[in-house]
Every structure is written in structure tokens, then in C-alpha cells.
Amino acid sequence: MDKNLAFIGAGSMAEAIISGLIESTIIDKQQIMITNRTNHQRITDLKQKYRIDSMRDKQQLIEWSDVIVLATKPCDMKEALASIQPYIEERHLIVSVTAGISTEKIEQWIGRSAPVVRAMPNTSASIGFSATALCTGTHALEEHMRIAKELFDTIGTTVQVEEKEMHLVTGISGSGPAYIYYLVEAMEQTAIESGMSPETAKQLIHQTVLGAGNMLRETNETAAELRKKITSPSGTTEAGIQTLAQQNFQQVISKCIYAARDRSIELGE
Template sequence: MKKIAFIGAGSMAESIISGIVQANVLENDDIIVTNKSNKERVERLEEKYLITSMQDKADVVRDADVVVLATKPYDLEAAVNSIKEHIKQDQLLVSVIAGISTDYIASLTGQDIPVIRAMPNTSASIGYSATAISAGAFAKEAHIVTAKELFDTIGTTIIVEEEDMHIVTGISGSGPAYIYYLVEAMEKAAIDSGLDQEIAKALITQTVRGAGEMLKQSGDSAEVLREKITSPAGTTQAGIEALKENDFDRIVRSCVESARDRSIELGKKNG
């Protein structure tokens, strides 16, 4: 991969661009970005990451090996229409748009073009994305390898069947927001109990980071790790019981399922 073009300049596109720049896998000026109309936004990205911004769609995609579709779902059709006459079959389309199938994206181009569907998350900006990818009908092994190499620069990449992408969206795509929401609640509880805000933030941040590393490095399941620190009649047990009494498991399940269902809905509404 020598050149990559981003159609769409929102937070996900920026997260991926930031990760690629930090990984130093491409020359900065070989990363090209455009969007529908917000010229100030793409110019800001150009200045911040020393990449290339353009408004002419033909110039954006002409020499790109990979074209990343990073628009809102309802903007996808217009975005593809604006570039499809410039797309060539030896290019790879990568979509990071929630809910939209590879078949639909290929149909919009009017070509039997390789499409990879990806669901990274915003932790891509610091190289810690959990990204799932799936291959469209015209994508070959080499295209999967290219996509995996791309997303490996910004975190961990897992290959899944496309039918699983809706639940992936509900788990890892939206997952960071759930964690942040939990942290918000913990910080508020700590502050309400009299702890200094900065102290609370530092302790909770390191707690979340440490728990993630334990899950990654220990080899134990989340259940086993939880049980190891939950002494009978102890403080952790009291906290866990409060979560159970308030139906924490049901709330989390509902959260994930709602995100999954919204992904399915977006797919039906937009192709």
C-alpha cells in the first residue's frame, strides 16, 4: 500500500489517520482526505497531521491503492456517486460505516470491485483499536491481507464473517463509549463521597487500564479475575451485590443489543 484516500473527515477518519501517522507506515502526504463540503475541517486535518487535503474527488481517488469510505450512513450513496467514475477495479474500497453491507457498496459503484467492511473504534487514534474486518464477494485473500495490515497499525484486527458485524458494532465499535460512561459514573460517585476530582480520575483511569491489561496478559477469563478479587463478605462483594440487585447484567445486555439493532436498522434504511 503506497497511498490511501479518505472519503469523509469525521472522528473515525481522524482516529485512523492519527494511528497511521503515529505508526509511520506511509509518508504523510500519501494520506489524502476529503469530505462533502466542510473545507475548514479537512484543512484542519491537513495542518494537524501534515497530510494532503483535496476537494476534487477525481484527484483524491486517482492514484490511491486503498479508498476508505468514512461518511455517515445517509451520506454514503452521494459520496460513492461522486467518486465512482474515477474508481478502478484494482483499487480496494474499505468501509468503516456502521450497518452498510459490502454488497450494497459494490452495487453503488456499478463494478465488481473488492470491498472490505471494517469496524474499528476511536482508540485507533492511540494505536489501541479493536477492529473487526470482513470481506465482500469480490475481495480476495490479498485484499484481506492489505486491510489487516492497515488496521494492525492502529491496534488489534480480527477477521469475522460479515453477518457478525452488527454485533461487533455493538461490542467493540461502540464499546469505548460504554467504558467512558462507566468511568463518568464512578468519578461522580467518588466526588460525591468527598474525593478530589483529579485524584478520582487518576485512580479510576489506572484501574481501567490495569483491568484491561489483566484480561490481556493473565490468560484468565473475566469471570475468574472477578472471583479472585471478590472475597466473601468483603467490600468488592458488597459492590458486586449492588450491581446484581440493580440488574447490571440486563442493562449491559440491553445496551449491546440496542447498538446491534441500530446497526441492522441503518443497514436496512441505507441499502
């Protein structure tokens, strides 16, 4: 890809995307530039780790770039955009990976007809396994979506959605890896408390999660169908599933997703 990418913000999501892009070799390291507001040590660390460069001069940075990736915290987005707004041109593609902030609001803060694509990846981007949802703003054309899709396809899979779905996407796939890690934490803790070595627990549980994920991806069966296949009547799995049902496991997961969705809405406001 012959596009220069400027990352505004250097947090964990920016790093995950940068790592995935470099690993994919779709883009050269010299085509990536980073900057942030105050944490200069963070910039230094990323430069050393990925052999990329940074630029403090916002005007030079924006003039150099073709794609501007907004990777700030939601509360910092308006200020970050204000610092580069005078230099943004309609030739730029603005890609936001910041949770909660709508394309409409970004367009208002930009104040000109630059195309905006909003993306919601997750941190699995760093190893090429992100699930990324994309939606377009008012001025984004098919070509802009193609560029955004090409970028995020290198770090996992992409799907285009309506913007009204993005808050729910945040609660499902954006925050989703953390829910899985939390489940794994609980399984590991139980195994260790029951006398299993941490190394054995880790090996068994991590491979179990990996195997289940691959079964979901590579078979044509639903999660419910796969669950039923290994839940024999009066068997061990049924005993475990019944306990989850008694503890309202599905309702807890629903509340978890809706809480993340609602927080995304609050951040956007």
C-alpha cells in the first residue's frame, strides 16, 4: 500500500494496529509515523520496538500523511483534532479507532468534507486476529472503505456495519477479548487451587480456548450445535452447563455486553 499513515495517539490500540501492519508487510515501517500529546517516553518505546518514527510538528505530520488514524482516548479526541484541524485536507482519509465518538461528531470537529471511516478493532490485531467492524461517514466513498478494509484485513477480519450498531460492536468484539481472558483467569485459578500446577493449567486451558475458537471458525455449526454435541445426558459437561444456567450465566454475559455498550454511548456524549 502506497499510503503514509499518521497515528494520533500511541496507546495500546495504536500499538496493536502498528504491530499487525508491520507483521503483515503490507506497509513499510517508513510509512508509519506516530505522535501523542504528552507521553514522550511512550513514543520513544514504540520507536525503538517497531523501528518507526515520530513527528512533533503537527503541520508537517499531516502534510506528510495520506491516512490519519485517530487512536486517542475519547475524552482527548476533540483536543487532538483541534491540534491538526487547520492542516487537514479533503484528500486525507480519517480513520478513527476511538470508542464511542461518531463519524458525525468527527466531521463537525474537522469542519471540512474529508472522508471519515470509523473502525472498532480489538487488541488481537497485534497478532493478526482482530475482529474489526467498519462504518462510513457522510463523505466517505467506496474507495475510502476499500482502503480502510485493506488496512484492517491485514490484522484480522473485517465486517461493514451501520454506524448505529457500533456501540454494540464495542461491547461485543471491541471489549470481547477481555471477557475471554477473564474466563480463562477463573478457570486457571480453580485448577491451581485444586492442586494442578500453573504450567499444566495454562497449557490445558489455553489449548481448549484455541480449539473451541477454531471449531467455531472452521465448521459450519453454530455455537449451540457444538455445545450440544459434547453435552451428553447426565454427563460431566451437562453438570457444568446446568450450574452455569442456574447461575444465570447467559444473563450475566448479556448484562456485561450492554454495560460496555452503554459506556460507549456515554463516552460519545
